[in-house]
Amino acid sequence: MDSESRAAIRVENLQKRFGEVEAVRGVDFEVQAGETFGFLGPNGAGKSTTINMLCTLLRPTGGRAEVAGFDVVSQRNDVRREIGLVFQDMTLDTYLSAGQNLRFHGQLYGVPSDRLEVRMRQVLELVGLWDRRDKDVDTFSGGMKRRLEIARGLLHSPRVLFLDEPTVGLDPQTRASIWEYLDELRRQENLTIFLTTHYMDEAEHCDRIAIMDAGQIVALDTPEALKAAIGTDRVRLEIDDEAAAAAAIKRQFGLEASSVGGALVLQVPDGEHFVPKLLADLGVPVRSVSVTRPTLDDVFMSYTGRTIRDAESAPGSEIPAMFRGRR
Amino acid sequence: MTTTVQPPLPIAPVQRPPTGLASDLRAARVVCHRELLRWVKDGRRLLAGLVQPLLWLFVLGTGLSRVVSVGAENVDFRTFLFPGVLVTSVMFTAVFSGVSVVWDREFGFLREMLVAPIRRTSILGGKCLGGAIVATAQAVVILALAGLCGIPYSPVLMLQLLAILFLASLSITAFGLLLGARVANIQSVMPVIQTVITPMMFLSGALYPTSGLPTWLAFATKINPVTYAVNPMRHVVFSHLDLTPEAARVLDPQLTWGGWPVPFALQLVILAALGLVTFAVAVHRFSKTD
Numbered sequence A: 001m002d003s004e005s006r007a008a009i010r011v012e013n014l015q016k017r018f019g020e021v022e023a024v025r026g027v028d029f030e031v032q033a034g035e036t037f038g039f040l041g042p043n044g045a046g047k048s049t050t051i052n053m054l055c056t057l058l059r060p061t062g063g064r065a066e067v068a069g070f071d072v073v074s075q076r077n078d079v080r081r082e083i084g085l086v087f088q089d090m091t092l093d094t095y096l097s098a099g100q101n102l103r104f105h106g107q108l109y110g111v112p113s114d115r116l117e118v119r120m121r122q123v124l125e126l127v128g129l130w131d132r133r134d135k136d137v138d139t140f141s142g143g144m145k146r147r148l149e150i151a152r153g154l155l156h157s158p159r160v161l162f163l164d165e166p167t168v169g170l171d172p173q174t175r176a177s178i179w180e181y182l183d184e185l186r187r188q189e190n191l192t193i194f195l196t197t198h199y200m201d202e203a204e205h206c207d208r209i210a211i212m213d214a215g216q217i218v219a220l221d222t223p224e225a226l227k228a229a230i231g232t233d234r235v236r237l238e239i240d241d242e243a244a245a246a247a248a249i250k251r252q253f254g255l256e257a258s259s260v261g262g263a264l265v266l267q268v269p270d271g272e273h274f275v276p277k278l279l280a281d282l283g284v285p286v287r288s289v290s291v292t293r294p295t296l297d298d299v300f301m302s303y304t305g306r307t308i309r310d311a312e313s314a315p316g317s318e319i320p321a322m323f324r325g326r327r
Numbered sequence B: 001m002t003t004t005v006q007p008p009l010p011i012a013p014v015q016r017p018p019t020g021l022a023s024d025l026r027a028a029r030v031v032c033h034r035e036l037l038r039w040v041k042d043g044r045r046l047l048a049g050l051v052q053p054l055l056w057l058f059v060l061g062t063g064l065s066r067v068v069s070v071g072a073e074n075v076d077f078r079t080f081l082f083p084g085v086l087v088t089s090v091m092f093t094a095v096f097s098g099v100s101v102v103w104d105r106e107f108g109f110l111r112e113m114l115v116a117p118i119r120r121t122s123i124l125g126g127k128c129l130g131g132a133i134v135a136t137a138q139a140v141v142i143l144a145l146a147g148l149c150g151i152p153y154s155p156v157l158m159l160q161l162l163a164i165l166f167l168a169s170l171s172i173t174a175f176g177l178l179l180g181a182r183v184a185n186i187q188s189v190m191p192v193i194q195t196v197i198t199p200m201m202f203l204s205g206a207l208y209p210t211s212g213l214p215t216w217l218a219f220a221t222k223i224n225p226v227t228y229a230v231n232p233m234r235h236v237v238f239s240h241l242d243l244t245p246e247a248a249r250v251l252d253p254q255l256t257w258g259g260w261p262v263p264f265a266l267q268l269v270i271l272a273a274l275g276l277v278t279f280a281v282a283v284h285r286f287s288k289t290d
């Protein structure tokens, strides 16, 4: 009864240490039922380790976590019944067909056989693989395998779906289509989705995001709030007489404009409302204007002092992403 | 690639019954079914499982039958070899089925099974059962050639042989699982099999009579679990043939521990018990890997 009001995931001071390596150093968060929650962070931040603890495959070395109202250590089987998983690395049996993989999964999770065939068709249609259900998985492309894994993760109607880097190594088109499927799903089932990514643009699909760096959460909020906290939009003006315009902006608005790559760039809190005022008052002809909102890349930068790319190439971090593509 | 999203489907969430013994048994059956599916799909594995025993029987057996005197007139060397070759064939197939868990781990599928809401015992039990069925089914093909080796197609004999082979395959698949739990990656599988399984085959008396062996070899044979499969198999075969007492003593000697004759049934109990213990250790090891 009160499981409805309960958080789908509740994590308190969760820790994991592998010998010397402190992979997760005490994280706290809650994910509400029906929410899509993202973990964003560079390689080696501890995203997969956190997911593996939440899905009962790794035992925490400190703190506690509840998924769907069950403790991930003392009620492992209850947790397992309620979750669906898409791991970072492929976990399909490539010897079997798509349908055989799903049937195996459904039976393992105790989906009654009369419901199984119907449900299989629904999830396969959702990811656009129904036509290929009898084909062996080793003939599938990376994107098709990923979609099949998402379908499999949904087959037994989990309450919480974990996706560990669901689109890593896929081309932009396939990534976009996977996101279409996920958005569609969120509309259809009151599913809680927990996902990790290190693509900034993907994080924007989430209701809330935790930014993780070196085993800790450095920021946690909605994507908009995180970006707003940075405060500034970037306004870019193409102007013939840059020097005159810069002087006028300084005089009338008290802002420093810098000349970057043939355009004037200035940072303002609310770019969209600033531009009309600027154009009305400036008195210098402007050729073009663009306003760029801060990206999550900027957010990561502002909290960690590094770009995601820097964090990943730092010594001690994991192998670069390009060597870890999915097969 | 098509990226169109299907029109909204009335996706009905499925209700699942609570977990319990029934779900554990069902899970074991499903895992077993997968082993069979993979075996049927991979024709090469089937073929490879047959090539070796046929070489033993008809190439080695025929070649050696002219120089080896097996201690008795009118007993073909191939007749002697037949039960041993059956066990050998089952042994390799079964151990590979068990050790295939290394492939499951390396290709990720093991995680799919381990994270499901079922006991490790069901997963490993299902793999054992599947491996044993596969190994025994392959042995049926060899068994069909019994006539060529001078062994009568007596239904009782065939059933006895199949029963012992099935028991042996269960135990050996469990042993394969245990090896799989300890082997870190696919590259180490072949060396491990070479260094563990091949000696077990040679020291079991599958390929030579165990009568009159030097003490060290006789001892090695007695502590080798495979002996407790080979010996009953051969005993069953020879009890369906008319052997002179003289030939029986050489070809089918009574297995003894320090002079005490080990009963036929006890040999099978030992085989089963070893299998159970191995299985329990394997389950324990898989439960420890978080």
Ligand SMILES: Nc1ncnc2c1ncn2[C@@H]1O[C@H](COP(=O)(O)OP(=O)(O)OP(=O)(O)O)[C@@H](O)[C@H]1O
Residues within 6 Å of the ligand: A018, A021, A022, A023, A041, A042, A043, A044, A045, A046, A047, A048, A049, A050, A088, A198, A318
């Ligand atoms: N089984 C393990 N044994 C030892 N160290 C481990 C183990 N698993 C992970 N680690 C270490 O823990 C840290 C966090 O790893 P994790 O896989 O959680 O990172 P991640 O955020 O998922 O990174 P990626 O984006 O590369 O997937 C890394 O430093 C990694 O080397």
Ligand SMILES: [Mg+2]
Residues within 6 Å of the ligand: A047, A048, A049, A088, A164, A165
């Ligand atoms: Mg990861």
